[in-house]
Amino acid sequence: MKQVTSVLIGAGLRGGYVYSRYALEHPNELKVVAVAEPDQIRREAFAFRHNIPKDMQFKSYEELLSRERMADCAMICTQDRMHAEPVIRAMEKGYHVLCEKPMSPEKDEILKMGEFSRKYNRILSVCHVLRYSPFFTSVKSLLEEGRIGQLMSIQHIEEVGYWHQAHSFVRGNWRNAKESSPMILQKCCHDMDILLWLSGSHCKTISSCGGLTYFKEQNAPSEAPGYCMDGCDHRDDCPFYAPKFYLEHPKAEEDGLIYAVTDMTDTDSILRALRRGPYGRCVFHCDNTVVDHQSVEIEFENEVTASFLMTAFTNRCARRIRLMGTKGELSGDMEAGTIELIDFVSNSLEVIQLHTSAKGHSGSDMSMMRDFVKMIGEGKPGKTDASMSVESHLMALAAEDARVNKVTVDFKEYV
Incomplete structure (x- = not known):
């Protein structure tokens, strides 16, 4: 396979450290030749890691995309509301595109x-990384093999994790739907995509309920200050006390969350950043608007039904699923890498233990990058295409419309 070249637009956590890592680990397959990032420290740090010369470092995507096409593809990892324009302009310029999810909060x-992907015959691969996990790849294969007969119902839960909710959706960049996107789109378009993929059909109707119940002003403990480090009397019994999480919780380092707080990860720098930075705020005194729990009911055109639950109030950041068929039942835990199959005829139980990575969505991130690079370098078809990503994104927006307006949405009419 020839080496694929790429430009990166947005050198934050996902673009700067996750997806681009594939180029550092597999330099014969992928090389990043240019970067556009408005933050000078991030831009220069990324350029140093990837040996990008000064004349290929840009402050904005407009500046980069004003030049003649300089690579095979563009990885676009800006914030939610900043995807559409660079994606469209990149395809017009001749780039194939890897777009961080969600594509956009606007239908x-x-x-x-x-x-535009169809118009210009470009690969537009959206980062629905779960399809590439060993877990969901195995679930899909077992389903297609007929191991549970005809699929009838799906029950799926995303356990966001109390600490992840606080970091990303209360204090962080995705806390406010008007600034980013609704929770069901930002966090759960992965899950809408998986349900669509497993159902083997198209969405027919969708309904939803839930809301922002806990992380709001009226639930703040008595006299809790706006910032955790301003002498909070509840620090010892609050699971959301910021200094304790960012200095002691293993996930802060393992998942790279600490780099959202500060690029300098020594204790003094972290504490300085938390004193008046967004990640040091009391979780009950933020400007968050996204939900902390939501359920969605889906009917597909082939009469498969699906029930999905997203909740912040769990210890683990995990996904669990059950598929119920006419000849058997499948249940699994993505993070544990376990799948259980029950056969109704023999009444037997088969337990499958998968090897999964502890990082990167259980190994999905690097598998997705490998697939994307092969699509470009070898012309191989990928596991997903833009049309299915469009449908699963619109399912998420329809679910939010159903929740807000307390209606059941006819999906065809909605689209």
């Missing part, structure tokens, strides 16, 4: 991105 922009 018209999602449809336009899919349309």
